[in-house]
Amino acid sequence: MERRLVSDAEAVHAHIIKTGAREDLYVMTFLVNVYAQCGAMIAARKVFDGLPRRNVVTWTTLITGYVHNSEPELAIRVYLEMLETGSYPTNYTLGIALNACSSLRSLELGKQIHAYIVKYRIEQDASIGNALCSLYSKFGNLDYAVKTFRGITEKNVISWTAIISACSENGKAASGLSFFSEMLWENVEPNEFTLTCVLSLCCTVMSLSLGKQVHSLSIKRGYQLNxxxxNSAMYLYLKCGLVDEAYKLFNEIESSSLVTWNAIIAGHVQIMDFASDNLSAYQGGTRALEIFLRMIHSGLKPDLFTFSSVLTLCSKLVAQEQGEQIHAQTIKTGCLSDVVVGSALVNMYSKCGSIRRASKAFVEMSTRTLISWTTMITNFAIHGKTQQALQLFEDMRLVGVKPNQITFVGVLAACGHSLMVDEALNYFEMMQKEYRIKPVMDHFELLVDMFVMSGRIDEAFDLIKKMHYEPNEFIWSALITGARLHRNPELGLYAAERLIKLEPRDSETCIPLLKMYRAVERWIDMSNVEKLMRELQPVKLRDWSWICIKGKVYSFEPNEQFCPGNNMEMHMLLEDLLGRAKTLGYEFSGSSELKDNEDANISSRIHQSEEFAIAFGLLNTPKAAPIQIIKNTSMCQNCHDFIKCLSILTARKIVIQDRKRLHKFVDGKCSCGDFWGLL
DNA sequence: CTAGGGTTAG
Structure with a gap:
């Protein structure tokens, strides 16, 4: 946004004085507006105060100035002052006053003004209706916003945009889109504001096809340079995986704003979630880190959005070194006081394996939202700190913050770590009875896991029967493992048969059933399953590990011939460590899981991808630095044993974020407590 | 002479 310069305003002012136009109220009102528009509110106020007469427009201009320069409390003070002098507000005045209430987050004041509006029956007026619509939307009352919108007699583009963005604000993307189609149906032309909002809705519902249409509509309407x-089109393309398309827009944007940079970084962070084989998304992550550095270099000042994205980026890359530098920058810029940034920082330290620093960052936060509490609870759970997690949950309730579904996922996970099944059941009941929260799949998975691990198979099965979801792969696999461990072949067979009925199927899914048939010696069934397996596509997850050093990602595969770095050196280091681990009692016997796996080569020791990553880390980081690794599949028990030894032999902290949980190896122990559940 | 709507985050 181009802003007027104060010097220009002063020139205008001087001209007005010279020409003697200062007697003219219209001219002087214009001057107030000129000063306001360049942010010089003190000067604007000075001009206003020096006026012999004022009309409503003059008052409204000053109020507007304060609202636009983020001083809503002053805006309201002037509004009340105006009423005291006996001036009647116009529809414009009321609109901007309502706006001040939104930014002040004062619903009470808004309601007072609303009462006045109701008294004069001017709710149907577009300027007022639009403002009311966005006011109530900001306070989460979408129903009322819709009602107001419907009542506006002459809806304009802004009315439509207001209701669409109200839906977007309140998480009703689909309703927003249907208002958009209604708008087109009514032949109201969307403008750049509308289109921006709609593009971001397409992004929320992840509808690339719709998004493309809206984008081309924007171009057709001449907004391609807006x-x-x-920004929103670029973000949409990036999130939907059209990375090249997104970069095309990114590079074409000449006067790219801070938002542009933030959006491309945020987009990369968003697509980095574990899906299957998303090495390229991780490489995109390093690219995002580079973009961040480039942005700083170009002299742009990062803001809250930048920091929260880039801290999350570090947590996903397990890049503590970068994270610490960014931490320092958040302090320097004063952004750390923001809740979102603070929560992201807590998460970053925890995901990088430092629960102590995470907890310190949490304690130092000046304000905490539900998300901050949930982040800390969940991270305590991830680190196996059951008591701290549960204590924090009680603290949170004590200060009156209401937990949500995700909070309870953290709480149940904390119980799971210590196999506190009955406590977990109490929390599960509390969630539903006290907080009226509907359980989701994550809750059931955790409970089933706990039941199975503590040998309470029947209860696991009862729970599965009671839940109102179709059991997924995880649930059936857990039950099968439990049934095998506790010798309940009927239940195991039942679960295995249900498992292979799930869609989409792959040959991996059939393995539990195969094992079940083998155990009960049903050879014919077994050969049928084998036949089925041959027909199905083997969708095996490739095993990858990554290590991020100085903002660069290095990836490794198992038994790799050629990896980044010096091959020979890494192999020798691993052989040496393997030999020394044996003196510590490490023995490669092959875990039970590995024995079942046809591919596993038991006679010779296969180096898993994480072992290469560790070796690379040992060779390329300072002596005492922690080794931080990401792995896309779950670790096997054998590796887990070996890495425990490595943490002694190398005297390093080794952190591995695998598909399922965080492992922090220190002095021969792992934070997961050797409890890594099923599958 | 004054308004009402927009993009990026844990």
Whole structure:
């Protein structure tokens, strides 16, 4: 946004004085507006105060100035002052006053003004209706916003945009889109504001096809150079996986704003979630880190959005070194006081394996939201700190913060770590009775896991029967493992048969059933399953590990011939460590899981991908630095044993974030407590 | 002479 310069305003001011136009109220009102528009509110106020007469427009101009320069409390004070002098507000005045209430987050004041509006029956007016619509939307009352919108007699583009963005604000993307189609149906032309908002809705519902249509509509309407439109289109393409398309927009944007940079970084972070084989998404992550550095280099000042994205990026890359540098920058810029940034920082330290620093960052936060509490609880659970997690949950309730579904996932996970099944059941009941929260799949998975691990198979099965979801792969696999461990072949067979009925199927899914048939010696069934397995596509997850050093990602595969770095050196280091581990009592026997796996070569020791990553880390980081690794599949028990030894032999902290949980190896022990559940 | 709507985050 181009801003007027104060010097220009002063020139205008001087001209007005010279020409003697200062007697003219219209001219002087214009001057107040000029000062306001360049952010010089003190000067604007000075001009206003020096006026012999004022009309409503003059008052409204000053109020507007304060609202636009983020001083809503002053805006309201002037509004009340105006009423005291006996001036009647116009629809414009009321609209901007309502706006001040939104930014002040004062619903009470808004309601007072609303009462006045109701008294004069001017709710149907577009300027007022639009403002009311966004006010109530900001306070989470979408129903009322819709009602107000419907009542507006002459809806304009802004009314439509207001209701669409209200839906977006309140998490009703689909309703927002249906308002958009209604708008088109009514032949109201969307403008750049509308299109921007709609593009971001397409992004929320992840509808690339719709998004493309809206984007081309924007171009057709001549908004291809509009920055917000381009930013949201770029973000949409990035999130939907059209990375090249997104970069095309990114590179074409000449006067890219801070938002542009933030959006491309955030987009990369968003697509980095564990899916299957997303090495390229991880490489995209390093690219995002580079973009961040480039942005700083170009002299742009990062803001809250930048920091929260880039801290999350570090947590996903397990890049503590970078994270610490960014931590320092958040302090320097004063951004750390923001809740979102603070929560992201807590998460970053925890995911990098430092629960102590995470907890310190949490304690130092000046304000905490539900998300901050949930982040800390969940991370205590991830680190196997059951008591701290549960204590924090009680603290949170004590200060009156209401937990949500995700909080309870953290709480149940904390119980799971210590196999506290009955406590977990109590929390499960509390969630439903006290907080009226519907359990989701994650809750059931955790409970089933706990039941199975503590040998309470029947209860696991009862729970599965009671839940109102179709059991997934995890649930059936857990039950099968439990049934095998506790010798309940009927239940195991039942679960295995249900497992292979799930769609989509792959040959991996059939293995539990195969094992069940083998155990009960049903050879014919076994050969049928084998036949089925041959027909199905083997969708085996490739095993990858990554290590991030100085903002660069290095990836490794198992038994790799050629990896980044010096091959020979890494192999020798691993052989040496393997030999020394044996003196510590490490023995490669092959875990039970590995024995079942046809591919596993038991006679010779296969180096898993994480072992290469560790070796690379040992060779390329300072002596005492922690080794931080990401792995896309779950670790096997054998590796887990070996890495425990490595943490002694190398005297390093080794952190591995695998598909399922965080392992922090220190002095021969792992934070997971050797409890890594099933599958 | 004054308004009402937009993009990026844990």
């Amino acid at each position: 920055l917000p439109v381009r």
